[in-house]
Amino acid sequence: xxxxxxxxxxxxxxxxxxxxxxxxxxxxxxxxxxxxxxxxxxxxxxxxxxxxxxxxxxxxxxxxxxxxxxxxxxxxxxxxxxxxxxxxxxxxxxxxxxxxxxxxxxxxxxxxxxxxxxxxxxxxxxxxxxxxxxxxxxxxxxxxxxxxxxxxxxxxxxxxxxxxxxxxxxxxxxxxxxxxxxxxxxxxxxxxxxxxxxxxxxxxxxxxxxxxxxxxxxxxxxxxxxxxxxxxxxxxxxxxxxxxxxxx
Amino acid sequence: xxxxxxxxxxxxxxxxxxxxxxxxxxxxxxxxxxxxxxxxxxxxxxxxxxxxxxxxxxxxxxxxxxxxxxxxxxxxxxxxxxxxxxxxxxxxxxxxxxxxxxxxxxxxxxxxxxxxxxxxxxxxxxxxxxxxxxxxxxxxxxxxxxxxxxxxxxxxxxxxxxxxxxxxxxxxxxxxxxxxxxxxxxxxxxxxxxxxxxxxxxxxxxxxxxxxxxxxxxxxxxxxxxxxxxxxxxxxxxxxxxxxxxxxxx
Ligand SMILES: Nc1ncnc2c1ncn2[C@@H]1O[C@H](COP(=O)(O)OP(=O)(O)O)[C@@H](O)[C@H]1O
Ligand SMILES: [Mg+2]
Numbered sequence: 001x002x003x004x005x006x007x008x009x010x011x012x013x014x015x016x017x018x019x020x021x022x023x024x025x026x027x028x029x030x031x032x033x034x035x036x037x038x039x040x041x042x043x044x045x046x047x048x049x050x051x052x053x054x055x056x057x058x059x060x061x062x063x064x065x066x067x068x069x070x071x072x073x074x075x076x077x078x079x080x081x082x083x084x085x086x087x088x089x090x091x092x093x094x095x096x097x098x099x100x101x102x103x104x105x106x107x108x109x110x111x112x113x114x115x116x117x118x119x120x121x122x123x124x125x126x127x128x129x130x131x132x133x134x135x136x137x138x139x140x141x142x143x144x145x146x147x148x149x150x151x152x153x154x155x156x157x158x159x160x161x162x163x164x165x166x167x168x169x170x171x172x173x174x175x176x177x178x179x180x181x182x183x184x185x186x187x188x189x190x191x192x193x194x195x196x197x198x199x200x201x202x203x204x205x206x207x208x209x210x211x212x213x214x215x216x217x218x219x220x221x222x223x224x225x226x227x228x229x230x231x232x233x234x235x236x237x238x239x240x241x242x243x244x245x246x247x248x
Numbered sequence: 249x250x251x252x253x254x255x256x257x258x259x260x261x262x263x264x265x266x267x268x269x270x271x272x273x274x275x276x277x278x279x280x281x282x283x284x285x286x287x288x289x290x291x292x293x294x295x296x297x298x299x300x301x302x303x304x305x306x307x308x309x310x311x312x313x314x315x316x317x318x319x320x321x322x323x324x325x326x327x328x329x330x331x332x333x334x335x336x337x338x339x340x341x342x343x344x345x346x347x348x349x350x351x352x353x354x355x356x357x358x359x360x361x362x363x364x365x366x367x368x369x370x371x372x373x374x375x376x377x378x379x380x381x382x383x384x385x386x387x388x389x390x391x392x393x394x395x396x397x398x399x400x401x402x403x404x405x406x407x408x409x410x411x412x413x414x415x416x417x418x419x420x421x422x423x424x425x426x427x428x429x430x431x432x433x434x435x436x437x438x439x440x441x442x443x444x445x446x447x448x449x450x451x452x453x454x455x456x457x458x459x460x461x462x463x464x465x466x467x468x469x470x471x472x473x474x475x476x477x478x479x480x481x482x483x484x485x486x487x488x489x490x491x492x493x494x495x496x497x498x
Contacts, residue, residue, distance in 0.1 A: 056399050079405065087403040093396035097418050106414055107404030152400075159404055 005068070007032045007194055008053065008163065013062035015048055022048045024218040025062065030163075030211075035195045037205040040215035041241060046198040049215065050165045053196065054085040067162065083111070086156030090168040092148045094140040100127070100151050101136040104158045112159065119158075126154040130184050146177030150184055157188075164188065166197040200245055206230065214238040278463040279470055289457060293470055296453035300478070303370050303442065303449060304435045310375035311435075312428070315382020320412075322387045333383065340380035346441050349373040353445045370442035378435055385431070389424035390416060422493055429486030433479050440475075450474050 006029040015023040022045045030036050038046050051057040052064060055071055055078055064071040066081050095103050104123035108114045114122065127133050130150035132143075140148055149169055156164060166185070170178045182204045189195060189208040199205065205212060205226065212229035214222035214237075222229065222238040233239050279293070280286035322333030343351075353369040356362075364372070393416050401411040421428075443452035454471040458464045 054403060056402060082402065082405045085403075087399075089396060089399065089403075091396050093394075093400035095397065095400070095415055095419075097422070098414075107406065110410045110414065111405035111407070155400075155404065 006030055007034075007067055008196075009063075009065045010049075010053075011063045011065075013049075013052060013059045013064060015045075015052065015057060015059050022218050023052070023059070026218070026220055027062075028213065028220065028223070030194060030196060033192050033194055034210045035189050035208045036197070036211045036213060037209040038196065038198045038213040038215060039200055039202075039205070039241070039245075040221075044215040045218040046215050047167050048218075050087075050167055050196055050198055053163075053165055054082055054087055056087075083159070084162045085165060086159055086161035086163070087165040088149070088152050088156055088167070088169045090171050092140070092145075092152045092172070094148055094152055094155070096140050099137050099139055100132075100143070103140070103151060104155050107155065107159050122158050123154070126157045127151075129157065129187075130154045131180075144177060145173045146180045149173065149177075149181045153181075153184055153188070163194045163196070166195065166199065168198050168200075170199065170201060202230075202242075202246060214241065216241075274466065275463055276466055278457075278461050278466050289461065290470075292457060293450070293453050293467070293474070296448060296450035297474070297478075299367070299447060299449040300436065300439050303367065303374070303447070304432070304439045307371045307374035307378065307439070308432050308435050310371065311378035311382050311431070314375065314379035316386050316417075318379060318383035319386035319390065322383065323390055333387070337380045337383055340376060343377065345373065345377045345438055346444065348377050349441055349445060352376070366442070366445050366447045369445060370439070370447050374435060374438055374442070377438075378431060381431060382428075385424050385427045386420065389420035389427075392423060393419050425486065425490050425493065429483065429490075432482055432486070436479055436482065437475065 008028070008030040010026060010028045012025045012027055013023055014021065014025055026045075026049060028036070028049075038049065040046055048057055052059045053066070053071075059071075067084055069077050069080050071077060071081055095106070098106065101120070101123055104127065105116070105119045108119035108122055109116060112119075124133065124136065127136055130153055132147055132150055135143060135147060135151070140151065143151065149172075153169075169185070170181050173181065178201070182201060185195075185197070185204065186208055195208075197204075209226045212222070212224055212226050213220055214229075214233070214235070216237050221235045222233050224233065229238075230242070233242065277283065277286060279290045281290055318333055318336050321329035322337075324330055349370065352373040353364070353366065356369070356372075357364060397415055397419070398411065401415050406415065439449060440451035443449060443455060446452065450471060454467050458467050461467065
């Protein structure tokens, strides 16, 4: 792979839901190890954008290339890309009928074809990394929201992804649990993981982001370094938005 | 404290027997286990149990399997696959079970050139008929699973079969268990229709005994009780299974 080409490259990506255009010619590049934080008002297309990156939504036009592989109809390409890209959801989406350990081992055993013993070791290792090694044999609904989200992060990590997507990972959490999840995410960022995070946690963004993206009406309106983004964004819509969420 | 639920059930079961004392029309001697003929007759009636139960169980296993296979295309994004599901369900559901039994037993051998016994004709007809209902039950059950479960499965690269087997179906089956229990009860009852092609199950045995003993009232009362007990046992079993699956999650 050429070291100068970005790990993720979206070029003029568009997506409709019926008549409604959720993404309008969106282009974005993310380099290896880079952390991108996306924010913007509700309904602006943030989720749709990152869901296109692992094809939970199929884009209609434009191109998405990840680690040199184009994301298109090819099932083989899709398989390769999904193996590289993990995702953490707002609603956790843990498997409620499986224990924490089983949640973590399912992907490694079935998709990565690891032997059970090795999958178990991997799972316990990552459960330690998200600081809940003692919850391995519980069911998801016996855990707090913050713990569940950390299990979900560990589940993604067990697939040894190169890229992690986060879709508002702390929006469904009670305020007192937000930090335990953000701490884990900061640690991940420090470990060199490539991350795209949709979040309105601006403290987190200032700490880890290499690049800030502001979306509105299906477009990227502002794309800047955190310094510039938080001090002097170009677009008035972005200024407005930041004002609202930073000083409310 | 004085009328507990299980006791009331026994009371209901014993009612016909008690009634017999009140009327001269009852002749329980035909199935009186203390007399040799009565005992023989009773054993004859009960001997149908084996076929009723085995026919129903095998038929329900097949219909669950076929129902699942028919439900899956019904959940597809592709319209032609959904149409296959609809056509199957609508067609099979439209055929009366009795007609299906007759057609499978007398018609199918002529079409295929294979002769099938009474037992397997009954199994095929009941399973086929029930599979349309199973398909609808599975489709509804699978559709009730949150789409986040599919997305999480995709995000950890599970293949479609693995996703269905390890994530979607275990949750769906738990939800449709009561409906599956209903279908089993329904199947046990419908198996009585297979008596028309000579299947030696409970109903057929009762019919034969009535012909030789001329005591329809008593014999058919026993038949009613046989089905009642069988179905009460099945219902209790299904409830036990439901409770067990719930507590397994704790
Ligand atoms: N599956 C869908 N069907 C129809 N409309 C959708 C669907 N998903 C998203 N949308 C619409 O697309 C727009 C962008 O949604 P989304 O990407 O979820 O926004 P955000 O994550 O920024 O809040 C919204 O107006 C939403 O209503
Ligand atoms: Mg969203």
